[in-house]
Amino acid sequence: MGESSRRSEARASASEEQTCKFGTVVRALWPTKPALNLAQRAGLTERGAQYLIDGKRKPNARAALAVYAEIIE
DSSP states (O other): OHHHHHHHHHHHHHHHHHHTHHHHHHHHHOSSSHHHHHHHHHTOOHHHHHHHHHTSSOOOHHHHHHHHHHHHO
């Protein structure tokens, strides 16, 4: 039983990493108050931006373009 629980924990952490890649990029671009920065640039609420960063929602076009614009500057 110990091995199967370890495997499921590894899968859960791997899936969290996959869903939070957007959040990792946002946090790298704006280390202080990433949700506020993303919200202002993408025209979102801060709470909505936090959902995107946490991986609870998929990034929309506005959020993706805001991150892209910051990267190419």
